Amino acid sequence: MQPITKQTILVKVETIVGTDAVPTPASDAMEVYNFTMNPSSDTVTKTPNRQFFGADEVSYTNKRQDISFDIYMTGSGTVDGIPPHDPIYKACKLVGTENTGVSYQYDPDSEATTTATIYFYQNGVLFKALGASGTINNNTAIGDFLKATVTMVGVYVTPADAAPAGTPDYSSFQTPIVCTKDNSVCSVHGTNAEGRSFSFTLGNVNEFRESTETKAIAYLDRKPSANITAWFEDMADFNPYALWESEARGISYWELNGGVGNTIRITMPQTQLANPGIQDDQSITGLSFDLTPHPTSSGSDDEVQYIFS
Numbered sequence: 006m007q008p009i010t011k012q013t014i015l016v017k018v019e020t021i022v023g024t025d026a027v028p029t030p031a032s033d034a035m036e037v038y039n040f041t042m043n044p045s046s047d048t049v050t051k052t053p054n055r056q057f058f059g060a061d062e063v064s065y066t067n068k069r070q071d072i073s074f075d076i077y078m079t080g081s082g083t084v085d086g087i088p089p090h091d092p093i094y095k096a097c098k099l100v101g102t103e104n105t106g107v108s109y110q111y112d113p114d115s116e117a118t119t120t121a122t123i124y125f126y127q128n129g130v131l132f133k134a135l136g137a138s139g140t141i142n143n144n145t146a147i148g149d150f151l152k153a154t155v156t157m158v159g160v161y162v163t164p165a166d167a168a169p170a171g172t173p174d175y176s177s178f179q180t181p182i183v184c185t186k187d188n189s190v191c192s193v194h195g196t197n198a199e200g201r202s203f204s205f206t207l208g209n210v211n212e213f214r215e216s217t218e219t220k221a222i223a224y225l226d227r228k229p230s231a232n233i234t235a236w237f238e239d240m241a242d243f244n245p246y247a248l249w250e251s252e253a254r255g256i257s258y259w260e261l262n263g264g265v266g267n268t269i270r271i272t273m274p275q276t277q278l279a280n281p282g283i284q285d286d287q288s289i290t291g292l293s294f295d296l297t298p299h300p301t302s303s304g305s306d307d308e309v310q311y312i313f314s
Contacts, residue, residue, distance in 0.1 A: 134159025
């Protein structure tokens with residue numbers, strides 16, 4: 006019988022894709038929630054001709070680790086510092102840039118090759134994933150934290166008995182802030198809407214691939230999308246139907262102002278609004294509409310920016 010669950014999660018960017026980066030608790034501990042890491046595979050079936058019934062023989066191929074967890078998005082504590090979940094953002098094919106004295110910003114990159122090693126210690130057993138790549142689904146609402154659900158896939162490694170080599174250090178993680186009327190802004194095409202909730206899907210496609218020489222996670226595509234729910238307003242104040250009809254593109258964002266070093270803005274410079282519809286929101290008339298983020302110009306990886314300041 007195992008004792009009460011004790012878990013430690015470490016994430017470190019790999020210098021060589023697919024090669025164990027050997028993360029340590031002192032430098033690479035991640036504050037995450039609802040973490041799962043489970044092996045999966047494809048099945049090859051052998052079906053011989055025979056004169057009796059029974060299960061087919063099978064072999065398991067493309068063994069991999071499927072990983073999922075939540076994070077509360079927080080800043081570094083300084084206006085242009087690197088956020089503590091940086092290795093996760095990089096493994097989700099986001100590239101960070103320091104805007105000195107202003108912010109630290111992540112943009113998507115279609116050519117990104119960055120991967121991560123993930124260690125998951127549970128009750129004296131170490132589970133590993135190498136070459137891990139992922140995607141981010143953001144979601145928040147007034148009265149809740151700015152969260153992200155991260156799903157990743159990595160190359161499977163046989164579990165082994167092991168304990169963390171030291172005490173995990175979580176001191177770089179700021180206290181998450183709840184979104185309220187006083188600290189949040191929902192802007193759509195230059196108008197502040199009565200935003201109630203916001204979701205954004207980065208839409209990375211990552212799949213396991215194997216050859217005679219390599220096992221790796223291939224970064225194949227990115228299809229971002231977003232959705233906002235808001236309270237219904239007079240059309241003179243905010244008219245999503247006109248934006249839908251015109252197919253206009255404009256900047257949209259959700260910002261959580263937690264003070265210097267803990268302010269986060271998810272900005273989409275060119276969004277196209279779709280599917281505006283009325284819905285009930287706790288007995289108040291609400292709106293729901295989708296946003297498709299587009300790059301500002303052909304070939305540019307700038308349809309979304311995660312800005313920490």
